[in-house]
Amino acid sequence: MAANLKWPPVLALLLVAAMVGSTSAGNIAVYWGQNGNEGTLADTCNSGLYAYVILAFLTTFGNGQTPVLNLAGHCDPGSGGCTGLSSDIQTCQSQGIKVLLSIGGATGSYGLSSTDDANSVADYLWNSYLGGSDGSTRPLGAAVLDGVDFDIENGQSAHYDDLANALKGKGSVLLSAAPQCPYPDASLGPALQTGQFDNVWIQFYNNPGCAYANGDDTNLVNAWSTWTSSVTAGSFYLGVPASTQAAGSGYIDPGTLTGTVIPAIQGVGKYGGIMVWNRFYDVQNNYSSQVKGSV
Numbered sequence: 001m002a003a004n005l006k007w008p009p010v011l012a013l014l015l016v017a018a019m020v021g022s023t024s025a026g027n028i029a030v031y032w033g034q035n036g037n038e039g040t041l042a043d044t045c046n047s048g049l050y051a052y053v054i055l056a057f058l059t060t061f062g063n064g065q066t067p068v069l070n071l072a073g074h075c076d077p078g079s080g081g082c083t084g085l086s087s088d089i090q091t092c093q094s095q096g097i098k099v100l101l102s103i104g105g106a107t108g109s110y111g112l113s114s115t116d117d118a119n120s121v122a123d124y125l126w127n128s129y130l131g132g133s134d135g136s137t138r139p140l141g142a143a144v145l146d147g148v149d150f151d152i153e154n155g156q157s158a159h160y161d162d163l164a165n166a167l168k169g170k171g172s173v174l175l176s177a178a179p180q181c182p183y184p185d186a187s188l189g190p191a192l193q194t195g196q197f198d199n200v201w202i203q204f205y206n207n208p209g210c211a212y213a214n215g216d217d218t219n220l221v222n223a224w225s226t227w228t229s230s231v232t233a234g235s236f237y238l239g240v241p242a243s244t245q246a247a248g249s250g251y252i253d254p255g256t257l258t259g260t261v262i263p264a265i266q267g268v269g270k271y272g273g274i275m276v277w278n279r280f281y282d283v284q285n286n287y288s289s290q291v292k293g294s295v
Contacts, residue, residue: 026273027051036073038280059108086141112159122166147174201275205250228269235272
């Protein structure tokens with residue numbers, strides 16, 4: 001039987017404050033790679049703002065195509081110019097930051113034609129970016145990324161469940177996904193039903209029907225509840241644009257995010273934190289620095 005302990009009033013208040021504070025210890029994930037003016041990968045990690053940095057994007061893969069990495073103005077992978085990022089990746093990882101490669105994006109030439117095609121892409125990702133060592137060329141150098149992010153936005157959902165299963169079967173690979181907030185997602189619905197994803201950062205922007213709008217978070221909260229009760233994943237993140245310029249709609253100012261929206265969803269499902277699109281706009285608007293510690 002537990003003892004009936006009576007805490008001194010001051011100690012009791014401190015204990016309650018610590019418990020309340022612990023409920024808002026969410027992480028921040030950010031996409032990096034699509035603007036050459038967003039700073040280096042090392043600077044991004046050295047900012048102390050992020051738990052996850054997602055390299056965007058592998059824009060071409062599958063259907064027998066030669067995979068193409070597109071890091072905008074940062075480097076040219078075709079000439080081997082991105083191998084220097086290896087030291088930056090290791091700098092990030094030395095701080096406990098997880099670095100993932102995002103596949104897909106809003107534009108690109110990608111898709112999976114069969115289970116065999118999915119397995120082939122999994123082999124490529126494993127040997128070129130993850131823990132494999134079959135002698136393949138590694139576009140980012142010797143660094144071993146922590147996982148793969150699925151940002152599939154072209155409405156073609158076939159065989160991404162096979163890809164998720166194949167990657168998880170390789171070994172220690174973090175998997176994340178960035179579905180749009182309407183449920184189920186047109187591109188990632190079947191993949192997310194595998195239960196293989198560690199983190200799901202839901203894009204609550206460019207989707208007026210389920211995003212924050214005009215001071216009203218009702219649709220957002222309802223969509224969050226649907227996602228977190230319908231999909232099995234390690235944790236769920238609220239995806240937000242870092243500024244009004246970062247997306248067509250769905251921007252939530254920092255005060256509203258931390259004062260209204262986060263408290264409304266934090267206790268629903270496996271809340272993990274926020275995902276920010278993207279590092280360039282985050283630098284411009286100082287978004288993450290304004291909300292870190294309160295998400």
